[in-house]
Amino acid sequence: MRRVTELREQVLASSLALIExxxxxxxxxxxxxxxxxxxxxxxxxxxxxxxxxxxxLVGRGFTxxxxxxxxxERTRGTPARxxxxxxxxxxxxxxxxxxxxxxxxxxxxxxxxxxPSAGAAGSRAYSVLVRLVDxxxxxxxxxxxxxxxxxxxxxxxxxxxSTLLLDGxxxxxxxxxxDTEALIDRTLDLFSRTAGRQR
Amino acid sequence: MRRVTELREQVLASSLALIExxxxxxxxxxxxxxxxxxxxxxxxxxxxxxxxxxxxLVGRGFTxxxxxxxxxERTRGTPARxxxxxxxxxxxxxxxxxxxxxxxxxxxxxxxxxxPSAGAAGSRAYSVLVRLVDxxxxxxxxxxxxxxxxxxxxxxxxxxxSTLLLDGxxxxxxxxxxDTEALIDRTLDLFSRTAGRQR
DNA sequence: TGTACATCAGTGAACGCGCGTTCACTGATGTAC
DNA sequence: TGTACATCAGTGAACGCGCGTTCACTGATGTAC
Numbered sequence: 309m310r311r312v313t314e315l316r317e318q319v320l321a322s323s324l325a326l327i328e329x330x331x332x333x334x335x336x337x338x339x340x341x342x343x344x345x346x347x348x349x350x351x352x353x354x355x356x357x358x359x360x361x362x363x364x365l366v367g368r369g370f371t372x373x374x375x376x377x378x379x380x381e382r383t384r385g386t387p388a389r390x391x392x393x394x395x396x397x398x399x400x401x402x403x404x405x406x407x408x409x410x411x412x413x414x415x416x417x418x419x420x421x422x423x424p425s426a427g428a429a430g431s432r433a434y435s436v437l438v439r440l441v442d443x444x445x446x447x448x449x450x451x452x453x454x455x456x457x458x459x460x461x462x463x464x465x466x467x468x469x470s471t472l473l474l475d476g477x478x479x480x481x482x483x484x485x486x487d488t489e490a491l492i493d494r495t496l497d498l499f500s501r502t503a504g505r506q507r
Numbered sequence: 508m509r510r511v512t513e514l515r516e517q518v519l520a521s522s523l524a525l526i527e528x529x530x531x532x533x534x535x536x537x538x539x540x541x542x543x544x545x546x547x548x549x550x551x552x553x554x555x556x557x558x559x560x561x562x563x564l565v566g567r568g569f570t571x572x573x574x575x576x577x578x579x580e581r582t583r584g585t586p587a588r589x590x591x592x593x594x595x596x597x598x599x600x601x602x603x604x605x606x607x608x609x610x611x612x613x614x615x616x617x618x619x620x621x622x623p624s625a626g627a628a629g630s631r632a633y634s635v636l637v638r639l640v641d642x643x644x645x646x647x648x649x650x651x652x653x654x655x656x657x658x659x660x661x662x663x664x665x666x667x668x669s670t671l672l673l674d675g676x677x678x679x680x681x682x683x684x685x686d687t688e689a690l691i692d693r694t695l696d697l698f699s700r701t702a703g704r705q706r
Numbered sequence: 707t708g709t710a711c712a713t714c715a716g717t718g719a720a721c722g723c724g725c726g727t728t729c730a731c732t733g734a735t736g737t738a739c
Numbered sequence: 740t741g742t743a744c745a746t747c748a749g750t751g752a753a754c755g756c757g758c759g760t761t762c763a764c765t766g767a768t769g770t771a772c
Contacts, residue, residue, distance in 0.1 A: 331615035337760090353715050413676055416529070457690065468662070468664055472663060478662075497656075503703075547726090548729095
């Protein structure tokens with residue numbers, strides 16, 4: 309028999325690999341068990357249901373994203389630099405964890421209200437962004453409406469960029485000779501230098 | 508028997524309704540036939556396969572999006588106003604056609620390379636954005652790299668905002684008392700007034 | 707140190723289900739002569 | 740105007756498939772005494 313948590317971790321890893329290779333729709337407990345070289349009933353000893361497995365993946369995803377954002381937040385330098393690093397961290401998370409990113413924002417896939425810890429991890433990530441925007445833009449003439457709009461704009465921008473990169477839309481449209489990495493950097497640079505700043 | 512194209516249109520409409528209600532994974536030819544009150548084989552007289560049905564939905568979606576963007580492009584006023592209207596048109600399209608929007612950017616769901624017209628419709632929409640960015644930002648000191656970054660930034664922003672709105676993420680995070688409509692407007696206003704503009 | 711027992715992580719068979727797709731058929735409509 | 744025929748959009752039965760989930764069982768491990 310395996311050590312206690314071995315199969316559990318293997319199932320989680322195989323699930324992400326499967327989603328990465330064949331998309332969210334291809335995720336099935338049976339295929340995951342097959343990849344782990346284990347009977348298709350074995351995963352049920354670690355996850356009560358397929359939904360519970362997905363919820364665990366979502367929760368871990370948000371936790372990892374939060375850690376990466378908080379790491380950017382702790383960096384020395386100007387507030388603008390911290391915000392810029394957080395934006396890059398968001399995109400980096402998506403590129404490094406495409407399968408997790410794909411399932412994290414699909415409420416119809418996994419009911420997060422049934423999994424409080426995953427919901428809390430999502431809030432934790434969001435609150436980093438709120439703090440960074442606050443630090444960068446709060447001022448006597450900047451009301452809550454404007455702060456909320458700036459937050460929404462930043463989140464939309466990094467989320468959209470991540471999504472388009474993962475779906476391959478940008479790769480198809482941007483000039484093929486250009487390096488994707490450079491495009492990401494130029495785009496985030498431009499955004500953080502201009503968007504929302506008073507002129 | 509029905510008139511020639513009646514069931515065809517009904518199948519397309521039911522498919523979108525089904526996706527809207529239960530998500531992309533719930534789309535099945537059999538359920539769609541059921542909703543149309545027709546045998547489950549009947550749709551095959553109009554679509555060779557499920558993939559062909561999805562490709563048709565994607566193609567029509569991009570065509571409609573292109574029309575809305577081009578309508579914004581034809582508006583009188585400043586270039587900035589046209590770009591701002593196009594951004595709003597993109598978000599409006601997503602909110603008005605959530606099911607279509609959800610499947611339009613999922614290459615693993617429908618292989619667009621197998622459906623040239625859908626791919627062309629996608630390029631048509633993208634080229635509107637390219638023209639509007641060009642009109643707004645081209646200048647002696649603005650090279651192609653910068654124009655490409657501005658384009659990417661704009662697309663990412665409206666795409667991310669649309670995605671977050673459809674997935675309900677923004678509704679959960681933003682202060683509940685605020686009107687979503689107002690948040691969209693403030694965000695797009697702020698973005699178009701600041702992002703990418705020389706200071 | 708030995709023994710009885712509970713627990714835990716596996717196996718393998720079986721369930722019912724909905725799916726995409728194929729096939730043979732039907733009956734109404736349109737068309738050539 | 741009638742007739743023969745092709746076409747077209749349906750029906751209904753059937754196929755094989757993979758899925759999530761349940762059940763009864765097994766054998767190794769940990770633990771109380």
